[in-house]
Amino acid sequence: MSWSRALVFSALIAVSCSAEDLSFPPGFKFGAATAAYQIEGAWNVSDKGENIWDRFVHEDPTRIRNQENGDVACDSYNQVERDIEIAAELGLDYYRFSLSWSRILPTGFPNKISEDGTSYYNKLIDGLLAKGIQPFITLYHWDLPQSLQDLGGWTNPLIADWFSDYARVVFTLFGDRVKMWLTLNEPIVICDLSYNSARLAPGVYSPHVGSYICNKNVLLAHAKAWRIYDEEFKPKYHGKVSLANQLIWFEGKTEADAELAELTIQNMAGRYSHPIYSKEGGWPPGIEKILEENSLKRGFPRSMFPSFTQEEKEFIRGTYDFYAMNHYTSRYIRPAKEGETFRIWPLGDAEDLNAKIEVHPDWPTTASMWFFVNPEGIRKQLVWLKENYGDLEFMITENGLATFDGLDDTNRVEYYREYLKQVLVAIKEYGVNVTHYTAWTLIDNFEWVDGYHSKFGLYEIDFSDPKRTRTPRLSAHWYKKVIKAHSLDVTATKDEL
Ligand code: GBH
Numbered sequence: 001m002s003w004s005r006a007l008v009f010s011a012l013i014a015v016s017c018s019a020e021d022l023s024f025p026p027g028f029k030f031g032a033a034t035a036a037y038q039i040e041g042a043w044n045v046s047d048k049g050e051n052i053w054d055r056f057v058h059e060d061p062t063r064i065r066n067q068e069n070g071d072v073a074c075d076s077y078n079q080v081e082r083d084i085e086i087a088a089e090l091g092l093d094y095y096r097f098s099l100s101w102s103r104i105l106p107t108g109f110p111n112k113i114s115e116d117g118t119s120y121y122n123k124l125i126d127g128l129l130a131k132g133i134q135p136f137i138t139l140y141h142w143d144l145p146q147s148l149q150d151l152g153g154w155t156n157p158l159i160a161d162w163f164s165d166y167a168r169v170v171f172t173l174f175g176d177r178v179k180m181w182l183t184l185n186e187p188i189v190i191c192d193l194s195y196n197s198a199r200l201a202p203g204v205y206s207p208h209v210g211s212y213i214c215n216k217n218v219l220l221a222h223a224k225a226w227r228i229y230d231e232e233f234k235p236k237y238h239g240k241v242s243l244a245n246q247l248i249w250f251e252g253k254t255e256a257d258a259e260l261a262e263l264t265i266q267n268m269a270g271r272y273s274h275p276i277y278s279k280e281g282g283w284p285p286g287i288e289k290i291l292e293e294n295s296l297k298r299g300f301p302r303s304m305f306p307s308f309t310q311e312e313k314e315f316i317r318g319t320y321d322f323y324a325m326n327h328y329t330s331r332y333i334r335p336a337k338e339g340e341t342f343r344i345w346p347l348g349d350a351e352d353l354n355a356k357i358e359v360h361p362d363w364p365t366t367a368s369m370w371f372f373v374n375p376e377g378i379r380k381q382l383v384w385l386k387e388n389y390g391d392l393e394f395m396i397t398e399n400g401l402a403t404f405d406g407l408d409d410t411n412r413v414e415y416y417r418e419y420l421k422q423v424l425v426a427i428k429e430y431g432v433n434v435t436h437y438t439a440w441t442l443i444d445n446f447e448w449v450d451g452y453h454s455k456f457g458l459y460e461i462d463f464s465d466p467k468r469t470r471t472p473r474l475s476a477h478w479y480k481k482v483i484k485a486h487s488l489d490v491t492a493t494k495d496e497l
Helices: 003-018 052-059 080-090 115-130 159-174 187-197 210-237 255-277 287-297 310-316 376-389 410-430 474-485
Strands: 029-033 094-098 134-140 180-185 240-246 249-252 323-326 330-335 355-358 394-398 434-440 459-461 470-472
Touching: 029 474, 080 115, 080 470, 080 474, 094 180, 094 434, 115 134, 115 159, 134 159, 159 180, 159 210, 180 187, 180 210, 187 210, 187 240, 187 255, 210 240, 210 255, 210 310, 240 255, 240 394, 249 255, 249 376, 255 287, 255 310, 255 330, 255 376, 323 376, 376 394, 376 410, 410 434, 410 474
Parallel strands: 029 094, 029 434, 094 134, 134 180, 180 240, 240 323, 249 330, 323 394, 394 434
Antiparallel strands: 330 355, 459 470
16 A cells, blocks of 8 residues: 555544444434323323312413413323324334323222223233333323322322332233333422422422422332332333433532532432432432521421431332433522522522522523523433442433424424434443433423423424324434434435425
8 A cells, every 4th residue: 555545544544433423332222201191181081080280270270371281182092092103103112101190090099990091001001012112101290199189299208108009000000011110200390399389280389398308208109119019020020110300410600619519419319319329328418417407597496308217218229220310401500699589490599509500691592491402411410420329221211302383393303413412422432321212202292381382292283183183393203213223323304394
């Protein structure tokens, strides 16, 4: 080889080596997710019991943008075949959906199991399996039976028994066919956001009291359900169980705020992860003391943040088969200035840390007020989790963009591509064992207090059409190709619409 040819040759090698490898590891799985209240509708069919979202939207319709509600939603109760078909069109490896507790147990308790509810979920599970799609079930995505709310809901310590009784029923009914489980979706929303703001069901305002009590109870409920599966079902069914935490990535506004950022992550991710995933168990270091001091400052005679007994600590520690993360967005944090007031999370602040939350002016805004785009956040969060809790199996159980109407959602394709690229960097450069990626969401749906205003769907739904017709967006075409190619090295064009 001539000298000049050798030069050209080595330059070519350099180019091909530095070209990004956009393929996913063998065995990596792709899915999409939904939640019962957001899609099913049929809120009062058959013997279904009322749940806290039914009550919340009916009791005072102005709580929801445009006074919308989930009475019909996507009508998925009646359109289960179409939903399965969509999952198959996309070529999903799995479909993550949640069960409506009060559809299965109309009283909230296992004294009565609904045949109608059972057969609805059997249809969905069997239909998915027939197409080679694994069902991935969330037991609880925020729709508590109203009967249990009337008894105090997540602030009553008996909820650990109520929830685990429900879990046992579900594992018994569906465990022969379902191998992937999440107990709770985003306990930080169930506890912190709900009780500190009353903006979500059950609409109970109990800041820094209800939220703290709930925090401990959700962990005990999760642990109890996990142990029931582990002891009674895992030996014959060999499935995996965890819970899905919502993690916002935090960084200090200036370098001096790095320690505060770490404390913020411990106070948010950590309060719902450390007791389960850390080697030592219990609350994250430093948090109990801060929250006790805050309780005293607020005039309480003792800490309103409950401690764990040694036995409880051991009971909760290690109750996982993988780490499940929902991730959308990032924030900056800085110490509050003298006299500054605090807003409520997530648009708000970290009042317990006397800190203010901000966003970077360069992060693009979205159709949701709380949502700013920062793809690197997902990578940094994954690396943080591995550093803190060890070399676990990680699953991304939600990620996706809020947009407004329209089939041409080029910005959603961009969002998915950039966030997935960062997931690949976490895997390939930082050795994080991420095995599953779940797009939120399969079809446009009821976006809680935002009603039907902001859209997250790979498929668009026409909510003015009684048939709730589902149409693939550009992002659906793109995601389908990613799944097929097992790589981000694909393009989808508007001609496909
Ligand atoms: C997830 O929550 C949920 O699991 C899913 O059901 C939801 O559809 C999806 O993300 C998209 O939002 O109006 O200021 O009170 C993500 C966390 C919790 C962020 C609720 C927005 C309401 C903010 N979300 N929160 S606010």
